[in-house]
Amino acid sequence: MLRNWWKFLGVLLLAYSIYAGLATPLAPGIISAKSSATYTSDSTFTVTVFGYNTRFQTEQSGLQAWLMNNDKPVCATRVEVIDETHAILHFPPVAPIKDPLFTLKMHSAGDGLLVMENAIWTADTVTAGLTQVCQPKVASEDQNYHAYPFRYILYESIRNLFLHVPMWFAMIALLSWSLYNNFKYLRGFNINYDHRAHESVKVALVFGMLGLITGSLWARSTWGAWWVDDTKLNGTAITMLSYLAYLVLRNSIEDEQKRARVSAIYSIFAYVMMLVLIGLLPRLNDSLHPGNGGNPAFSNYDLDNTMRPVFYAAVLGWIIVGIWISGIRYRMRKLKEAHT
Amino acid sequence: MWTRQIGKLVKRELLNETRQQYAVFGIILFVVSTIFIARFSFKAVKEIPTWNALFWIIMLFAAVTGIARSFAQESRGKLLYLYTVADPRALLVAKMIYNNILLVALGLAGIAIYGFLIGFPAQNVGLYILAVVLGCSALASGFTMISAIASKGGNNFALMAILGFPVLLPVLMAGIRLSKFAADGLTGDGAWQYAGLLIALNVAVSALAYLLFPYLWRD
Numbered sequence: 001m002l003r004n005w006w007k008f009l010g011v012l013l014l015a016y017s018i019y020a021g022l023a024t025p026l027a028p029g030i031i032s033a034k035s036s037a038t039y040t041s042d043s044t045f046t047v048t049v050f051g052y053n054t055r056f057q058t059e060q061s062g063l064q065a066w067l068m069n070n071d072k073p074v075c076a077t078r079v080e081v082i083d084e085t086h087a088i089l090h091f092p093p094v095a096p097i098k099d100p101l102f103t104l105k106m107h108s109a110g111d112g113l114l115v116m117e118n119a120i121w122t123a124d125t126v127t128a129g130l131t132q133v134c135q136p137k138v139a140s141e142d143q144n145y146h147a148y149p150f151r152y153i154l155y156e157s158i159r160n161l162f163l164h165v166p167m168w169f170a171m172i173a174l175l176s177w178s179l180y181n182n183f184k185y186l187r188g189f190n191i192n193y194d195h196r197a198h199e200s201v202k203v204a205l206v207f208g209m210l211g212l213i214t215g216s217l218w219a220r221s222t223w224g225a226w227w228v229d230d231t232k233l234n235g236t237a238i239t240m241l242s243y244l245a246y247l248v249l250r251n252s253i254e255d256e257q258k259r260a261r262v263s264a265i266y267s268i269f270a271y272v273m274m275l276v277l278i279g280l281l282p283r284l285n286d287s288l289h290p291g292n293g294g295n296p297a298f299s300n301y302d303l304d305n306t307m308r309p310v311f312y313a314a315v316l317g318w319i320i321v322g323i324w325i326s327g328i329r330y331r332m333r334k335l336k337e338a339h340t
Numbered sequence: 341m342w343t344r345q346i347g348k349l350v351k352r353e354l355l356n357e358t359r360q361q362y363a364v365f366g367i368i369l370f371v372v373s374t375i376f377i378a379r380f381s382f383k384a385v386k387e388i389p390t391w392n393a394l395f396w397i398i399m400l401f402a403a404v405t406g407i408a409r410s411f412a413q414e415s416r417g418k419l420l421y422l423y424t425v426a427d428p429r430a431l432l433v434a435k436m437i438y439n440n441i442l443l444v445a446l447g448l449a450g451i452a453i454y455g456f457l458i459g460f461p462a463q464n465v466g467l468y469i470l471a472v473v474l475g476c477s478a479l480a481s482g483f484t485m486i487s488a489i490a491s492k493g494g495n496n497f498a499l500m501a502i503l504g505f506p507v508l509l510p511v512l513m514a515g516i517r518l519s520k521f522a523a524d525g526l527t528g529d530g531a532w533q534y535a536g537l538l539i540a541l542n543v544a545v546s547a548l549a550y551l552l553f554p555y556l557w558r559d
Contacts (some may be wrong), residue, residue, distance in 0.1 A: 186555055242506035249503060252493040262492045265552045269485065269507055272548060276510045276541065284533060 010320030017314035021162040024306065028054040029150030030116040033104050038123040041095035044077075047104065047120060051085040052150065058084065059108035065089045066136045067120065068103040069096045075134035095129025096122055107138050112145075116152070149304045153222050160218045162310055166318040167211030168236065172274075173319040174204035174326060175243070179271045182264040194260035195333055197267065198250065200326035201243055207322055208240045235277035242270040342430060349426060349434030356413075357442075363413075364442070367406040371450050374398050379457050388461055388523045395454050396516050399476065400505075402446055407439050407483040408500045411491035428557035429550060432484070436546065439480040447476035463525030471522050474535060475515030478542040482508045485549035488556055511545075514538045 031052050037045040049065075056063060065076040065087075076089040087106075096102065104119035148158055181197035184190070215233070216226050227233070246267050253259035357364055378385075378394055385391040414422070422431060451472050454460075462468040486504040493499055514537045521531035 238506050238509050245502045245506055249489070249493050249499065252499060258492065261555055261558075262489055265556050266489050266503060266507075268552060269489075269545075269548060272544060273507045273510055276544075280537070281510060281513070284537070 006320055007324055010317050010324060013313040013317030014321060017162050017166075017310050017317055020310045021159050021314065024310075025147050026053055026156055026158070027145070027147040027150040028052065028111045028114060029152075030054075030104060030106065030114050030119065031155075033116055033119040035120045035122070038121075040091070040120075040122045041093055041124050041129060043093055045091055045093075047076075047089040047091065049087045049089060049104070049106070051087070051114070052155070053085075053147075054114070055084050055108075055110055056081045056087045059110045063087075063106065063108045064136050064138075065104070065106045066134065067091065067094070068105060069094075069101075070099060072097065073105075073134055073136055075136060095124050097129055100124060105136070107136065113138060114150075146306060148307055157218060157221050158307075160214060161307065162314040164211060164214040164218055165311070166314045167207050167214060169315045170318040170322040171204045171207040171211060172278075174200045174207065174322050175271060175274065177323060177326070178204065178267060182267055185260055185264050189257065189261075191256060191260055192334075194264065196326070196330050197264065199329040199333065200323070201246060201267065203322055203326040203329065205240060205243055205247075207318075208236065208243075211236070212240075231282045232278065235274075235281060238277055239270075239274040242273065243267075246270060342427070345427060345430040346434050346437070349431055350437050353434060353438040363409065367402060367442075367446060368449065370405055371398060371402050371446065372453055374401065375450075375454050375457050382458070385458055389520065391458065391461060392520050392523050393516060394458075395451065396475070396512060396519070398454070399447055399450060399472075400479070400512060402450065403443055403476070403479045403483050404497070404501055404504060406442060406446060407480065407487050408490070408497055410435055410439060410484055410487040412487070423557070428554045431557070432488070432549060432553040435488075436481055436484045436549070439484045440477050443476045443480035443483075444473050447472045462519075462523040464522045464527060467522035467527060467531065468519055470535065471515060471519035471538075474518070474538040474542070475511065478511045478515070478538050478545065479508060481542055481549065482511055482545045485545065485553070488549075488553065492556065511538065511541050514541060 029052050030049055032050045034048045035045055036047070037043070047065075047067075060079075060081050063079050063081065065079050066073045067076075068074075074091065074094045076091055078090040080088040080090065082088065100122050101118040102120040102122070104116045106114040151158060178197040178200040181193045181200070185193035185197065219228055220226050246263055249266055250259055250263045253262060375398060378398070382394075385394060448469070451460075451469070483500075483504055486507065487500060490496075490500040490503055514534050518531060518534040518538060521527070521534065
């Protein structure tokens with residue numbers, strides 16, 4: 001029982017990451033804002049706002065809205081709330097300074113600060129304008145609820161972080177485990193290590209396929225295509241090809257010991273090239289992935305504090321479960337061989 | 341002692357080649373006919389990226405064809421003989437040196453024929469030739485090891501391609517990028533970064549092969 005503590009840990013971590021990943025709501029945010037006029041300097045205009053998870057009606061009394069242009073705020077004269085997620089904002093005539101883009105901000109005690117960057121574009125070309133600058137009263141910018149960050153374009157798909165990214169961590173962990181077993185095999189030529197290495201490569205390939213599928217779905221909803229030409233994508237696809245070649249190589253050799261030796265050598269080769277493909281080349285190229293153009297890792301900005309513990313739990317949980325599966329497969333293989 | 345052994349083994353490879361010239365002529369013929377096919381199917385290649393990629397694809401297949409024989413050509417008797425007299429690492433180093441010479445020469449001949457038949461729009465000729473030399477050298481080292489692995493697994497050409505292409509793709513990509521810089525006439529940190537990467541990959545692949553080959557050699 002105690003010997004298997006890590007299996008319990010893996011199940012617990014996975015259960016936590018799946019529950020917290022799906023049950024935690026998304027923070028309120030603004031999905032779209034439509035202006036009634038493109039020439040905002042002529043007359044009063046309205047902005048129709050569509051929110052997500054917002055509580056405009058509940059928070060009606062303290063709801064403020066203002067537009068930002070060059071760090072100068074212009075407050076709405078009236079906020080007309082239709083329901084929890086719809087509101088019409090009335091603005092006085094206002095001309096942008098230099099930049100014809102306005103950032104929309106809304107604030108209420110319950111929803112906190114809602115920001116939509118470059119929400120409104122105007123055709124005005126005034127270089128000196130913007131009248132009626134106001135001071136919005138924001139007590140605190142902190143959101144006092146537990147929720148995942150609302151990100152434009154990402155929206156609810158941000159939860160995919162807990163499924164997509166751990167797949168790659170698990171794949172790399174399993175391939176590293178396989179590499180370790182390959183070294184062990186080459187030290188003493190004990191065929192059991194070869195079997196362990198083989199099974200963990202197979203499980204790693206399953207995780208790789210799952211990573212490609214979750215990534216492809218995510219890419220479709222955020223980048224607009226099932227497959228994009230991205231260095232990380234191509235790198236992982238090539239890594240999987242080289243490990244599929246490893247399986248082909250194994251099938252082409254009859255003798256068990258010879259097969260183990262040759263394929264161990266090939267997989268060490270493939271592992272080193274994988275490090276180059278997904279560790280080094282993305283640093284030299286631009287990538288659509290977060291932390292792109294130089295750093296293939298996450299930065300503080302990409303990972304919110306509410307997501308961090310869930311993400312780490314998911315990574316560790318999937319790695320443990322992956323190693324566990326490969327161990328079970330190895331034992332099944334032993335039993336099958338003992339019977340024949 | 342060790343360098344003498346390597347020298348003798350390289351000499352043996354060269355002697356082999358001069359005795360059965362059809363092998364080297366075969367690869368040259370392969371390159372020339374592929375370039376002719378490219379010429380007939382493309383007429384003229386106007387875009388530089390396509391022109392550049394086409395050359396590297398031809399070189400990649402030439403490398404597989406040329407180096408696939410490296411271990412496969414040895415008969416069982418010869419292998420047993422080498423096993424008793426030579427150090428496996430010396431044998432690998434000798435094969436690598438020989439394949440490097442072969443493939444770099446093939447690459448230089450290839451770019452000359454390719455430039456003659458398809459055109460040579462590259463702006464920085466010196467850097468382009470450097471890219472060909474570095475890329476072919478790295479491909480030669482990598483494919484030498486792959487051919488040793490493939491020779492243990494039934495010796496077929498398809499296996500060599502299946503094993504070699506994904507693993508040596510970083511080398512090919514670095515080669516393509518560097519020669520693209522040369523073709524566009526750009527020199528700078530970007531170009532030298534890829535040149536450095538090619539050299540580093542070559543060293544890494546050779547070192548790995550050197551460490552692992554004795555395990556492969558023992559039968």
